[in-house]
Amino acid sequence: MSDGFSEIIHVPTRLRICSILAEVGEAEFGVLRDALSLSDSVLSKHVKVLEHAGFTKVRKGSVNGRTRTWVSLTKPGQSAFKAHVLELRKLAAAGDRLDP
Structure with missing residues (x-):
């Protein structure tokens, strides 16, 4: 995969966590837990x-x-989340070019 793809972020639950945090900036643990039904x-x-990867801060x-x-x-x-999403968009675009 390309440099922007993150095996750490790609795990569906972690991708969803990053997506929520990218949207809201900071989330209380309980709110995040409930939003993700975890x-x-x-x-x-x-x-x-x-x-551990340096992608989140807990306070x-x-x-x-x-x-x-x-x-x-x-x-x-x-930055890692943004780069990962860009790589996912590239992959999705390749899929869009396939014959139906």
Whole structure:
């Protein structure tokens, strides 16, 4: 694959996480979990993979005395997601050129 294709982002759940974060900037963990219909453990696993790659940033804070976790794309994560989407568009365009 081309340099823009990311095996890390390409996993469907991680692609969806990046898509949401690219749209909203930052999401509270519970909101992200509910939007994706995932369990806490599954979302946590995927966010950790993205974080290890340097694609997401996780921050914790307190709201009304309760600990909350927010997730956002880092600048490298934004760039990697954008490049990955571009590669997917190229692949889709090749498919569009096939005879019906």
